[in-house]
Amino acid sequence: MDDxxxxxxxxxxxxxxxxxxxxxxxxxxxxxxxxxxTGASGLGKTTFLSIFNRLWExxxxxxxxxxxxxxxxxxxVDIYGKEMSVSLLRRRVGMVFQAPNxxxxxxxxxxxxxxxxxxxxxxxxxxxxxxxxxxxxxxxDEVKDRLDSDxxxxxxxxxxxxxxxxxxxxxxxxxxxxxxxxxLDNTACARIEELLVELRKxxxxxxxxxxxxxVRRVADRVFELADRQLCRIW
Amino acid sequence: xxxxxxxxxxxxxxxxxxxxxxVLLVLLGYLGYRGAGAVDTGLIFGTIPPLDALLLRRQVFxxxxxxxxxxxxxxxxxxGLAAPVGLAAGIYMxxxxxxxxxxxxxxxxxxxxxxxxxxxxxxxxxxxxxxxxLLPGSLGPCLLISALSLGFLILPYLIxxxxxxxxxxxxxxRLSAPALGATKLQNIRYVLLPARLSAILGGIILATGxxxxxxxxxxxxxxxxxxxxxxxxxxxxxxLPFFIYYISSQYSDPDELQTGFGAAILLSAVCAVLLLGAFxxxxxxxxxxxx
Numbered sequence: 128m129d130d131x132x133x134x135x136x137x138x139x140x141x142x143x144x145x146x147x148x149x150x151x152x153x154x155x156x157x158x159x160x161x162x163x164x165t166g167a168s169g170l171g172k173t174t175f176l177s178i179f180n181r182l183w184e185x186x187x188x189x190x191x192x193x194x195x196x197x198x199x200x201x202x203x204v205d206i207y208g209k210e211m212s213v214s215l216l217r218r219r220v221g222m223v224f225q226a227p228n229x230x231x232x233x234x235x236x237x238x239x240x241x242x243x244x245x246x247x248x249x250x251x252x253x254x255x256x257x258x259x260x261x262x263x264x265x266x267x268d269e270v271k272d273r274l275d276s277d278x279x280x281x282x283x284x285x286x287x288x289x290x291x292x293x294x295x296x297x298x299x300x301x302x303x304x305x306x307x308x309x310x311l312d313n314t315a316c317a318r319i320e321e322l323l324v325e326l327r328k329x330x331x332x333x334x335x336x337x338x339x340x341x342v343r344r345v346a347d348r349v350f351e352l353a354d355r356q357l358c359r360i361w
Numbered sequence: 362x363x364x365x366x367x368x369x370x371x372x373x374x375x376x377x378x379x380x381x382x383x384v385l386l387v388l389l390g391y392l393g394y395r396g397a398g399a400v401d402t403g404l405i406f407g408t409i410p411p412l413d414a415l416l417l418r419r420q421v422f423x424x425x426x427x428x429x430x431x432x433x434x435x436x437x438x439x440x441g442l443a444a445p446v447g448l449a450a451g452i453y454m455x456x457x458x459x460x461x462x463x464x465x466x467x468x469x470x471x472x473x474x475x476x477x478x479x480x481x482x483x484x485x486x487x488x489x490x491x492x493x494x495l496l497p498g499s500l501g502p503c504l505l506i507s508a509l510s511l512g513f514l515i516l517p518y519l520i521x522x523x524x525x526x527x528x529x530x531x532x533x534x535r536l537s538a539p540a541l542g543a544t545k546l547q548n549i550r551y552v553l554l555p556a557r558l559s560a561i562l563g564g565i566i567l568a569t570g571x572x573x574x575x576x577x578x579x580x581x582x583x584x585x586x587x588x589x590x591x592x593x594x595x596x597x598x599x600x601l602p603f604f605i606y607y608i609s610s611q612y613s614d615p616d617e618l619q620t621g622f623g624a625a626i627l628l629s630a631v632c633a634v635l636l637l638g639a640f641x642x643x644x645x646x647x648x649x650x651x652x
Contacts, residue, residue, distance in 0.1 A: 185539050186532075187459070218542040228533040231556040232650070240551070241541045290537075297542065 132198065133158035133301065133331045134179065139193035141174060141183075148174050150355040152193070156348070161323060161332045163342040165360075166352035172335040173225075175352060176303045179333065180220040181206065181213050199300055218245075221294035222303040226310050227286030229278035234270050237278045237289055241297040260292040264322055284315025291322065302326065304334040308341065320345050392629070396622025404623045405429065420589055425624055427590045431598040432573065432631050434591050435508055439572045443512035443519055444565055450516075451523025451561075456549060474517035482581035485510030489582060505594040507583035514578055515568035522564025526557040555650040562643040566636055573632050576602040601628040 132155035141149040148171035156162050164172050177183040178191060195206050199219060206216055218241065230237050238257045242248055248256075257274075261267035266288045270281065278289060287307060294302060304323070308316040323332060323345055336342050342349055350357045406414045407424030414421045421427060450470075458466060485506055492500045530553060538548040554561070584603040591598040601624055608621035 180540060182536060182540055185536055214542040214544060216542075217540055222540040224533050224537070224540075226533055228531075228537040230534075230537060230552050232551075240538070244541065244543050244547055244551075293541065 131158070132156060134198075134333075135194075135196045137194040137196075139178070139195060140191070141171070141178060142190045143171075143174065144188050147355055149178075149357075152357055154350075154357060156331065156333065158198070158331050159327060159329065160347040161327050161334060161345050163346035163349045164333065164335045164352055164357070165337065165339070165342060165349065168337075170352050171355075172352050173305050175357070176222070176305055176333060176335055179206070179301065179303055180217045180222055182217070182222065184213070197301065218297040219299050220301045220303065221297065221299035223287070223291050223294050223305065223307045225306040227283055227290050229281070229286050229289055232278065233275050234278045234281070234289065235274040238292050238296060240293060245297075256296065260296055261289075263295065263325075264288040264292040265318065266292060282315075284311050284318065287311060287315065287319060288322070291319070295326075299330065301331045301333065304332060306335050306337060309337065316341075389629075392622060392625055396619060396624075396626045399619045399623030400626050404620065405627070417590070422587075422589075425601065425604065425627060427588065428599040428601045428604045428624070429627060429631060431504075431584070431588075431591050432601045432628065433635075434504060435511065435579065435598065435600055436569060436572045436631075436635060438504065438508035438594075439511035439515065440565065440569050442508060443516050443568070446512075447516050447519025447564075447568070448523050448561070450520045452527065452549060452554075454520065454524040455527035456545065456553070470517045470520050474521065476514075477577075478514055478575050479577040479581075481510055481514045482578040484513075485578060485582040500595060502581075502583040502597055503595045504583055504591050504598045507579045507598070508594075510578045510582050511572045511575060514575060515572050518568045518571060519564055522567065523561050526560035526564065527553055529560070530556060555647075558647055558650065559643055562639060562646075566639045569635050569639060570632055573628065573635060574602055576606045579603055580606065601631060 134154070134156040136152050136154045139149060139152040139154075140147070164175060166172055174183060174189070178195060179197070183189045183191070191207065196203050197206055197220070198204075204211060206220075230240060232240070235254075235257055236243065238260055239253050242253050242256065258267060261270065266285060269285060270289075273281075278286065281289060287310075291302075291307070307323075308319050311319065320341065323334070326332060327347075334346070336346075349360045351360050402411055403424065405411070405421075405424050405426050407421050407426075409419050409421050409424070409426075413419045414424075414426050454463065454466060454470075486502075488510075489500075489502050489506050492506075534552065534556060535548075538552045539545075543551065579600055580603055583597050584600045585597045586599070586604070586607050588597045588599050605621055605624050605628065608617055608624065612618045612621065
C-alpha cells in the first residue's frame, strides 16, 4: 500500500450485466492533485468515477469486486465495507456531472441542499455558508440578486459552477468530475478550469475528460482507460 | 421522396389536431345552442332565492343545486380517496418495483384501466349488497360507496400517470441528490416529485374529468333522481351525469330535453371549476416547493 496515497484500489473489477468493464485495477492516487482519466467513449470512464462514491449502485445491474480504500482525514476506510454508510460516503466524495443538473428549486436552496438534508445547522449559518461557497466558485456577484429565483434559469456555465458549489457544500475531501466542461463554451470552460486548479490545493480531484488540451493544462497525473485497464500516461 | 413523406406526416398530424379542435368546438357550440336557453338561476335553484339555497336556509326541490353539490362532493371525495393511493402506487412502480413483479403489476394496472365502468359499477353494487347483508339497515347505496367505486375506476390513470411522470426524468437529475448523500426517500420528496409536479397533477386533472363524467358507476351505487343535498357519506345523492342520463332517456317534451342540455352545460362548468382548482393547487404547490 502506497503510504502517501489518498485512494487505493486493489484488484478492482467491475462488470455491468456480466460484461467486464474494469479488470484487476491496482492504483494509488495521490492527495491534493488533479487526476485525469481519458479514453474512448463507452469504455467505462463514468463507471470508474462512480465506483468511488458507489453511485453505480443507484442504477443496478453492476457488480464490483476488489477493495477500494480512501484515506479520509480521520483515517482509512474500506468504502465497500459493511460499516460504511453510503450517504456519509457521498457527502465526503462529491460529484459533478457532465451536464449541469440544478435541482428544481431556487439558487439558494440548490447550494444549501446538502446542509438541508442533514438539517443540523441554523438558517443563518446555512446562509453564511451558501454565500461563502458561491464566492469560492466566483458566482456570488452574478447571482446575489437572484438567490430566490429558479436555478434552472441560469446560463450553462453558471449552472455548472452552481453544481460545483453544491458539491463542495458538504466539504468533500474528494471531488469526482465527469467531463465538467463538455457542455460549456470556451469562456465558461476557462473559469471552471481555474476553479479546479484552486480546489486542488485542499482536495483530491478525479476528472474524466475528452479534451487533451484541458488535461495538459490542469492535470497532475493522467490515466487512459483502454481494454478494461487504466494505463498511466504521465 | 423523403421530403414528400415528411410533409405528408406533418399535414396528417396537423389535420388530426384540426379535426379534433373542430369536433370540440362543434360539440360545445351545439351544447350552447340547445342548452343556453335553459341556463339561468331557475335551472339551478328553482323558485328558491339563490342566497337562501347557498346558505342552506331552504331546500331546493325543483332545481339542479343538489345535483351540482352532489357532483362536487362525489368527485372531490373520489379523487381525495384515490389520489394518495394512486400516487403511492405510482411512486412504488417507478422507484422501487423491479424485475418480473414490475411487469406483472404493470399489466394488471393496464387491464384495470381498460375495465368498462359498468363492470366497476357492478362490483360497487355487489359490495353494497354485501355490506347491506353484513350491516342490515345501516348501509346501502350511498355517496361513500359511489366515491370508492369511482376512485377505483380512476386509480389506474393516477398510477400510470405518476409512474410515467417520474420515469421520464433525465438520469442526471435522478442521480443528482443521491450523489450529494440524499437517501432514496429524500430524493423522491425533495427532487423527483417537485420536478414532475405539473405532470403528476396533470394526471390528477385528467382523472378528475373522468370521475366527473362517469354515470355507469354511480347509477348502480348511490345516485338517484331526487335525494336533495348530500348530508352524509352514507346517504344517496344526486349528480349531474345521472340527471343528464335520466332526463335524456325519459324526457316527455322538448323543454325537459332542453333542461338536460342545460345540465350538460352545468356539468362542463363544474369540470372547469374543478380543473381550475387543480391548476391553482399546482401553482401554489410549485411556488411553495420553490421557496
